[in-house]
Amino acid sequence: MTHTREPEYxxxxxxxxRNFGELKAIDDLDINVEKSRIYGFLGPNGCGKTTAIRMxxxxxxxxxxxxxxxxxxxxxxxxxxxxxxxxMTQKFSLYNDLTVRENLQFIAKIYxxxxxxQKHRIAELLSIYGLDQKQTQLAGSMSGGQRxxxxxxxxxxxxxxxxxxxxxxxxxxxxxxxxxxxxxxxxCNQGTSILVSTHYMDEAERCHQLAILEDGxxxxxxxxxxxxxxxxxxxIEIESSDLRQLKQALVQMPEVITAxxxxxxxxxxxxxxxxxxxxxxxxxxxxxxxxxxxxRPSLEDVFVTCTGNSRQ
Amino acid sequence: MMASWFxxxxxxxxxLIQLKRDRMTFGMVIMIPLVQLMLFGYAIxxxxxxxxxxxxxxxxxxxxxxxxxxVRATQVVKFERExxxxxxxxxxxxxxxxxxxxxxxxxxxxxxxxHPSSGFGSYASSDEETSRPIAQWVVDGADTAIxxxxxxxxxxxxxxxxxxxxxxxxxxxxxxxxFYNPEQRTAVNIxxxxxxxxxxxxMIMFTSAAIVREREQGNMEMLIxxxxxxxxxxxxxxxxxxxxxxxxxxxxLGLGYVLFDVPINGGVWSLLAITxxxxxxxxxxxxxxxxxxxxxxxxxxxxxxxxxxxxxLSGFMFPYEGMxxxxxxxxxxxxxxxxxxxxxGVVLKDLEFTELTFDIYWLALFTLFGLIFASIRFKKNxx
Ligand SMILES: Nc1ncnc2c1ncn2[C@@H]1O[C@H](COP(=O)(O)OP(=O)(O)OP(=O)(O)O)[C@@H](O)[C@H]1O
Ligand SMILES: [Mg+2]
Numbered sequence: 158m159t160h161t162r163e164p165e166y167x168x169x170x171x172x173x174x175r176n177f178g179e180l181k182a183i184d185d186l187d188i189n190v191e192k193s194r195i196y197g198f199l200g201p202n203g204c205g206k207t208t209a210i211r212m213x214x215x216x217x218x219x220x221x222x223x224x225x226x227x228x229x230x231x232x233x234x235x236x237x238x239x240x241x242x243x244x245m246t247q248k249f250s251l252y253n254d255l256t257v258r259e260n261l262q263f264i265a266k267i268y269x270x271x272x273x274x275q276k277h278r279i280a281e282l283l284s285i286y287g288l289d290q291k292q293t294q295l296a297g298s299m300s301g302g303q304r305x306x307x308x309x310x311x312x313x314x315x316x317x318x319x320x321x322x323x324x325x326x327x328x329x330x331x332x333x334x335x336x337x338x339x340x341x342x343x344x345c346n347q348g349t350s351i352l353v354s355t356h357y358m359d360e361a362e363r364c365h366q367l368a369i370l371e372d373g374x375x376x377x378x379x380x381x382x383x384x385x386x387x388x389x390x391x392x393i394e395i396e397s398s399d400l401r402q403l404k405q406a407l408v409q410m411p412e413v414i415t416a417x418x419x420x421x422x423x424x425x426x427x428x429x430x431x432x433x434x435x436x437x438x439x440x441x442x443x444x445x446x447x448x449x450x451x452x453r454p455s456l457e458d459v460f461v462t463c464t465g466n467s468r469q
Numbered sequence: 470m471m472a473s474w475f476x477x478x479x480x481x482x483x484x485l486i487q488l489k490r491d492r493m494t495f496g497m498v499i500m501i502p503l504v505q506l507m508l509f510g511y512a513i514x515x516x517x518x519x520x521x522x523x524x525x526x527x528x529x530x531x532x533x534x535x536x537x538x539x540v541r542a543t544q545v546v547k548f549e550r551e552x553x554x555x556x557x558x559x560x561x562x563x564x565x566x567x568x569x570x571x572x573x574x575x576x577x578x579x580x581x582x583x584h585p586s587s588g589f590g591s592y593a594s595s596d597e598e599t600s601r602p603i604a605q606w607v608v609d610g611a612d613t614a615i616x617x618x619x620x621x622x623x624x625x626x627x628x629x630x631x632x633x634x635x636x637x638x639x640x641x642x643x644x645x646x647x648f649y650n651p652e653q654r655t656a657v658n659i660x661x662x663x664x665x666x667x668x669x670x671x672m673i674m675f676t677s678a679a680i681v682r683e684r685e686q687g688n689m690e691m692l693i694x695x696x697x698x699x700x701x702x703x704x705x706x707x708x709x710x711x712x713x714x715x716x717x718x719x720x721x722l723g724l725g726y727v728l729f730d731v732p733i734n735g736g737v738w739s740l741l742a743i744t745x746x747x748x749x750x751x752x753x754x755x756x757x758x759x760x761x762x763x764x765x766x767x768x769x770x771x772x773x774x775x776x777x778x779x780x781x782l783s784g785f786m787f788p789y790e791g792m793x794x795x796x797x798x799x800x801x802x803x804x805x806x807x808x809x810x811x812x813x814g815v816v817l818k819d820l821e822f823t824e825l826t827f828d829i830y831w832l833a834l835f836t837l838f839g840l841i842f843a844s845i846r847f848k849k850n851x852x
Contacts, residue, residue: 214694239696250691254490255483266479267695269472311691 165192167319167350168213173222175208175373182208184373186222190352190366195345197364198354199460205373206354207247210321213352214244227319240268243312247323247354249304253297257288257307260296261314268315282310285340301328305337313344320344322353326360338363358457369463376463385454390414390462391434392455393425396448403442410441415461424452426462476697480705488709494675498713502667502720509659509666510729517618522569523550525558528577536573536604543625545618546571555607562609569608569619577603584627603627649817657732660725661816662785664744665808667721668714669751669779675713676755677772679706680847681762699844707752714748715741722816735815743811743825746832750804753839760846779803784810807831 168190175183183205190196198206211217213226215235224231229238251260261282265275283289286306291299296307305325312320322341326334338360341351353364361367362381369377369384377384397403400423404416407425414426427434435449488495526533541548550567552558558570574580580603602623610616650657680702683689692702722740725731733740754775762768782792782800789800789809800806807828814820 216690216693236696239694242694244691244694246687246690248687248690250687250689252483252487252688253686254487259483259486263479263483264695266475266482267692267697269475269696271475 166190167192167227168196168352169223169225170213171223173209173212173224174220175205175212175217176220182373183212183219186370186373186375188368188375188378190350192350193345193348194365195341195351195353195363197361197367198352198370199356199358199361199367199456200354200370201356201464204370206370207323208373209370210244210323210352210354214242214321215239240315241317242319242321243315243317244321245308245312245323245325247327249296249308251296251304251308251311254295256293256295257283257299258292260307261311264311264314270315278314282314286310302330302333305329309337309340313349316349318349320349320351322351324354324356326355326357331359334360358455358460361460362456369460371464377459381456384459385456388454388459388462389429390426390454390458391429391431392452392458393427393434393438394419394450394452395423395425395438395442395444396421397423397442397444403444406442407438412437424458426458472696473698473701476701477705477708480697480702481708484706484709488713498671498717499720501671502663502717503724505667506660506663506721506724506728509663510725517614518544519547520545520568520615520618521549521566522546522571523552523558523561523567524548524571524573525552525555526573527575528573530578532581533573533577536577537571539627540571540622540625543622545622559607562607565609567609568612568615569606572605572607574604580604581627657729657817658813659785660721660729660731661812662783662809663725664718664721664812665747665783665805666780666785667717668744668748668808669783669805670776671717672710672714672748672751673755673758673772673776675710676706676752677758677762677768678765679756680759681765681768685764699847700840703756703840703844703847707749707756710752711745711748714751715744718744731816733816734819736819736821739815739821740812743808743815743829743832746829746836747804747808747811749836750808750832750839753836753843754804756843757839757846760843775803779805782806783808801831804832804835 166189168188170186170188173183173186173188174181186209188196198209200206208217212219213224213231215226215231215238218232226238227241231238252263255263258279261279262275265271265279270278283292286309288303288307288310291303291307296304299307305328309322309325312322326337329337334357341353345351353360355361364381366380367378367384368375379387395403400418400421404418404423407413407416407423412428412431414428416423416425418424425438427437431437434451435446438444438449439446524537526537537548540546546569548571550558550561552561552570555570555572558567558572561567562570580601583601584603606619606622608616608619680689683692718740722731722733726733755772758768758771758775762771778799781787782789782796783803783805784800785805789797789806792800811825811828811832814825
């Protein structure tokens, strides 16, 4: 199915574009997803994550551009691809009026997993995803987190090589989210490649590689570490008494990307065209140099820097 | 091939489970044929009787009272009111308190004497004198069926009125022998037709929402990323309802036999064959609607849009032959019309389905092309 190349890509998309009438939902997107890696789409609501995933799964025809997934060209070979991918939709798309077990049995039959194999596989999934006790509960009556686990179980039932997860943890508490990600890493270790979309920073930070999307355009691409190292801004923290007023003053300046209050500190992103950010800040406010520190950027800083421009 | 069978089965069992959990729909499957059968069987009656009427008796003689008696004896009308003058009778007619007024003139006696059927044989000296009817009906003509029934009283024999033995008892021009429903019971014609109506209603209704619902609830996005094919989804959704259709047929024919004594003359296999064909055709029609409609409301509207003409033009209520040619062409397009001929043929006339080939072929081809059309329209794609 896949060809040996270095590195081996499970998804390659070039100049991918999709218009809805006037709106460019995805605009000239290039992405490469490596095998056995977790690749993240990070972006705000409406940036085109779902649209991109739908095109990469063959659900939506691109307006232009080329897609190769697992060596198959889309949308022509979409039918062949379906056996090898799993897709967990953003909205729960299993049947609410079927029980957990019935839903899994349904999916198993659709993929031709029958008889003993089906029984074993379902038992295995129920225990992996902690749904043993819920077997006979209607999917519609489960909590958000349980439903999400069921959806993941269903998407991985046929052991796909490539898994698409569209905001899989949007209804899940932090504790369960952590567990969910443990399961993703397990899958990844077993050789599954995963493309996941999210708007949570802590999730994005766990990905091997990340693309930041905004208004259908890819603003940045790389490992979280690379993105933080190559960020085009300094991160400054200021300790001062009148932070509200200071913030008002600083955001007026073109060199300042954003300023946000964190308890008793003000976190300011200053464009890296400024050589001495500490000097720059103290000149432009009456805060003395001792109260100003440069700190390590977080992924959120990267995100804000990449996507901030158009929002101001 | 095997995989394809499993996928159809997956959809099939899923539909069954969903249906089982959906108490309301499940109840409807049973209640619709039951209630409709009762309603149509007891309420619809083309032999109209006991129409409420009034009388204005200007003659007030024993003869006029005998006339009223005679008319009453036909059981066609029921005299509910009596008015002194024509004006107030017409007002009552306008208020729909009564459907017709019998006006008996002053000179009833003379008119009866001159009437040819009285057999007094006083020959026409002048037409004016002899040819006058003995009394007048003023009828609310808005309802054509009632009007027609009262019109049928026009040639009522007057033998009771004149105590003389009628000299010229009419010999009918034609002798009429009624096949298949000699007692002219409406139920005999209605009950088999009702199968067509109920199946049209329930089958189209069930499937017209089938695809749209999955689209609306988001299941479709998951389903189309799986290897399942369009035709497999279509078949998987149709097959459970075929069984439901058969249950309904069983209810209608069984109760029809028990309650209304409707005979089942034809062979069971012919009956099964034609109902299966018609159920498939109706389900296909519903699926086509489901692939065209964008949401459940639209699918409901389209269902009603298809349902009404297909019931009205099917020949269930009005004979097909009596419709204008254009309407007949439209009627031919609906599966219900063909089924109506088939089911009445098989149930009442003991026809074998081999004798009704045109309608059989038509339903089969409709199903085949409909399924292909629906599968093509249902692209495994979101756009
Ligand atoms: N079928 C459609 N018709 C018209 N516009 C659409 C359609 N689908 C998506 N869009 C538009 O495309 C843009 C991207 O939508 P998309 O659903 O891909 O965003 P998203 O990143 O998944 O957002 P969210 O985080 O809210 O899920 C939005 O502006 C949306 O309105
Ligand atoms: Mg989305």
